[in-house]
Amino acid sequence: MSEQAQNKVQKGAIGKKPSAKQWRPATQAVRGGANRSQFGETSEALFLTSGYVYESAEEAEARFAGERDGFVYSRFANPTVAMFEERMALLEGADAAKATATGMAAVTAALLCQLSAGDHIIASRAMFGSCRYIVDTLLPRFGVEFTYVDGCNIDQWQAAMRSNTKVCFLETPSNPTLEIIDLRAVADIAHGAEARLVVDNVFASPVLQKPMTFGADIVVYSATKHIDGQGRCMGGAILSDAGFIEDHVSNFLRQTGPALSPFNAWVMLKGLETMDLRVRQMSRNASEIADFLADHPKLSKIFYPERKDHPQHALAAAQMEMGGNIATFEMTGGKQQAFRFLNSLSIIDISNNLGDAKSLITHPATTTHQRLSEEVRLDLGVTPGMLRLSVGLEDVRDLKEDLGQALDLA
Ligand SMILES: Cc1ncc(COP(=O)(O)O)c(C=O)c1O
Structure with missing residues (x-):
């Protein structure tokens, strides 16, 4: 044919x-x-x-x-x-x-x-x-x-x-x-x-x-x-x-x-059929969570495109309608502290998927980016204390409480 x-x-x-x-x-x-x-x-x-x-x-x-x-x-x-x-x-x-x-x-x-x-x-x-x-x-x-x-x-x-x-x-x-x-x-x-x-x-x-x-x-x-x-x-x-x-x-x-x-x-x-509603609400939740996490003493960095401290926030505002539902952050205490934090969460699930109605969190260095050499990972900025949070559709107040109690225990 x-x-x-x-x-x-x-x-x-x-x-x-x-x-x-x-x-x-x-x-x-x-x-x-x-x-x-x-x-x-x-x-x-x-x-x-x-x-x-x-x-x-x-x-x-x-x-x-x-x-x-x-x-x-x-x-x-x-x-x-x-x-x-x-x-x-x-x-x-x-x-x-x-x-x-x-x-x-x-x-x-x-x-x-x-x-x-x-x-x-x-x-x-x-x-x-x-x-x-x-x-x-x-x-x-x-x-x-x-x-x-x-x-x-x-x-x-x-x-x-x-x-x-x-x-x-x-x-x-x-x-x-x-x-x-x-x-x-x-x-x-x-x-x-x-x-x-x-x-x-x-x-x-x-x-x-x-x-x-x-x-x-x-x-x-x-x-x-x-x-x-x-x-x-x-x-x-x-x-x-x-x-x-x-x-x-x-x-x-x-x-x-x-x-x-x-x-x-x-x-x-x-x-x-529901993607627009979901993505916008998840992004609103993520934006609120990024602000909530930003000044926490156990975090050394927060990455969220809409925030003024993001190095390309002006470009993000020009290209994207909202900041998105992913927020990435770094814990001061490295992998051990990041793992303690993950294991203390009670609502947010440890999972490498994203974009889900359920909030999911992963440790990129040992999951999605595990196969890269340590040198490449560090070159990409994927540090041992880094966590990637995909914010879902739960009530943002419950998510903040969950993150807050896990940070206390981490
Ligand atoms: C940025 C990006 N591209 C592509 C993929 C691959 O998608 P799939 O898992 O559906 O094969 C993923 C999955 O995590 C991703 O995060």
Whole structure:
């Protein structure tokens, strides 16, 4: 089957609803992409099917040839997954989206689908550990060169550009130190050399930051985080213009197979309906908690993008609508004290996930960033006393009381 034909098939039977693009975000979040079956269900239907049947052999042939719209196999496309993809695209203001089984599948596919041996990628060094593995371990095995830069230092991006640079890749705010990178400045540098900017927008979520409005070409998400938002399912998404999705992403996903399960897509669709409300309330809670923690004598540092003591708070205010639901802080007494503090919490759970309705806290040096060498960890500012708190939807007064009593015991 030709690539053009494959792409037509992968789009499935769901046509774009022109009016949905004009809706305001709250309406898009609840209704975007919805495609009712003949039963007229109010809630989006869960099409838990791997395959599709055809009325005739001719129909099968035509769908495979891309001459007729329709689904052919759920590794390529599925009606429930397509509803999730369309809703994501509307909320991001992107032409198109493709869903993946996890956030890491989205990151991996977004990079591998466009890079070849001999290409060069520049990445901000302050990244989630698995993203660093893709950049500095996986890609070089296939002949892709890489350079890490201090993402906040724009001169370093410019200096790292080479004639074979194809991609600039960053995360802002970064995990776990909440560094803020100037999206517009990096996009301009990338575009000056005909490279693309890929942004992992997990920490801000689609609610608080729209990287494409600052020039990003591709946005990736772990839907496992705020998009589900209730700790149930893994998922991911890649968003871009229609050309990039059709020419690079769709066929790569179709052939390599990291498809999102229809069940998970259905859960994510429900998650999107309340994401805006959840993320804004969690951010309000996080902002209050960051202020509450800031002057505590057992803490040496607090990182929260909205606070005046954050080194890039002005940039954060320009790029993000609110500070987000993650606050990171450092205990004066190092790992031992951080562990005592964690073990004294009674409401907030010790867990490395984030973006959940439940407040979760992790010790990055021994969990999410454990695989990095101590030298790299310290270079990234991931110190032994550092803790990353994902603030949830509980009553903020209960959270402050829990943090306060654990600090007393730590
Ligand atoms: C910034 C960032 N990117 C990507 C991922 C990967 O997402 P997933 O766990 O859904 O594969 C994570 C997960 O923690 C993350 O924090």
